[in-house]
Amino acid sequence: MNPELVLVVGDMFVPQRAPDIDPQFKSILIPNKLQHVLSLGNIGSRESYDWLRSLSNDFHSVKGDYDIDDMPEKKVVTIGDFKVGMIHGHQVLPWGNTESLSCEARQLDCDIFISGNTHQTNVKVLDNKLYLNPGSISGAFSDMIADPSPSFILMVITGTEAIIYLYVLNDRTQKFDVNKVEYRKGEANYKIVNENENEGENEYEVNKDNMEEHEQENDNVQEQPPQDMQEQSQEEQNQQVEEQEQ
Numbered sequence: 001m002n003p004e005l006v007l008v009v010g011d012m013f014v015p016q017r018a019p020d021i022d023p024q025f026k027s028i029l030i031p032n033k034l035q036h037v038l039s040l041g042n043i044g045s046r047e048s049y050d051w052l053r054s055l056s057n058d059f060h061s062v063k064g065d066y067d068i069d070d071m072p073e074k075k076v077v078t079i080g081d082f083k084v085g086m087i088h089g090h091q092v093l094p095w096g097n098t099e100s101l102s103c104e105a106r107q108l109d110c111d112i113f114i115s116g117n118t119h120q121t122n123v124k125v126l127d128n129k130l131y132l133n134p135g136s137i138s139g140a141f142s143d144m145i146a147d148p149s150p151s152f153i154l155m156v157i158t159g160t161e162a163i164i165y166l167y168v169l170n171d172r173t174q175k176f177d178v179n180k181v182e183y184r185k186g187e188a189n190y191k192i193v194n195e196n197e198n199e200g201e202n203e204y205e206v207n208k209d210n211m212e213e214h215e216q217e218n219d220n221v222q223e224q225p226p227q228d229m230q231e232q233s234q235e236e237q238n239q240q241v242e243e244q245e246q
Contacts, residue, residue, distance in 0.1 A: 001159045004079055005033065007055060008153040010040035010088075010116025011064065011136040014048045018138035022150050022169055024176055025137065031055050036079055040116035040134070041088040042066050064116070065090040076108050080157040081185055085110030089117030089133075095144065098124050098131050105129050111185050112162065119148040121166060123181055125190055130183050132164065139169065160185040 007029065014020055034056040041064025043049045049069070053059045063071040065088065075086045085108035092100045096118040105113035114132045119142040122133035132153060136142070139150035154165040164181040183190040 001080070003156050003158040004035040006036040006038060006079060006084075006155040006157060007034050008038045008040070008114055008132065008134045008155065009052065009137040010134045010152075011042045011119050011140055011142070012044050012048050012052075012138045013042055013066070013136070013140035014044040014138050016044050016066075017140035018136075021138055024169070025150065025152065025167070029055055032057075036060070036077070038077065038084065038086060038114065040064070040086060040114065041071070042116070042140075060086065062086045062088055064088040074104070074108060076110055079155075080162075081160045082112050082157055082162060083108075083110040085113045087113075087115050089115035096120070096122065096133065098122075098126050101131060102126055102129070105131070114153075118142065119145050121151050121153075121168065123164065123166065123190065125183070125188060128186050128188055130162070130190065134166075135168070164190075 012018070012021070031054050036058045037052055037056040037060070039052055039059070039061035041062050043052065043061070043064070052061075060075055060077050061071050062075050063069070063073055073087070073091065077084045077086065085105055087101075087104055089095060089101070092104060092115070094100060096115075101113060101115055110129070112130045112132065114134070116133060116136075118133060119136040119140060120133065121135040122131065124131045134153040135151035136148050137150060137152045139148055141147060149169050149171055151166065151168040154167065156163040156165070162183045162185075164183065166179040166181070167176045168179070169175075170177050180193040181190050182193055
């Protein structure tokens, strides 16, 4: 079974709350390299919507509380052997609470449940379901956080296995950190392969017991983002070096 590359984005708010996506993010999100794009709403404009659609022939979006387009409130997409449930998240109280979101996940009968609205990243497992929040890809402010770090998620799904790459713009270095998590369908925990420190406020939530269990064995593991994304990022770095030399 061939791996499928999935982009998960939330709460762009371009141009209302952010002028654009960070150029570093745009440089690695290449049209036709992604098999699926999943948007959690609050996109911001027709131009932003069209840009997301241009990234993949298989585009899905749910409606945020500020969207005016006619999009569904909830949606389920099948990718590999996973049923992926989607919701913006403003419908659930308290916002971002996994226990509250689990009621929606059970109704949608999904294996992976993704939601936004909080503008903060989150990775968690509850009742053998994986819950993901990609944060805000533009770093747009929200009622919960004034200055979130821009972030998004790439998933590589192969059958019953999912590898989650969480990209977060590091406030200190102004480069993106990549954190990697592995999850198998129906399991009660996920495996942290690598965690890069991010000094911004937008750190993803981890299962502390699981992290301690794998911390020692993963000390020497190096992060390897999806190859197409990695190659493009290196090209950009080379270009920056050439510009500095000139």
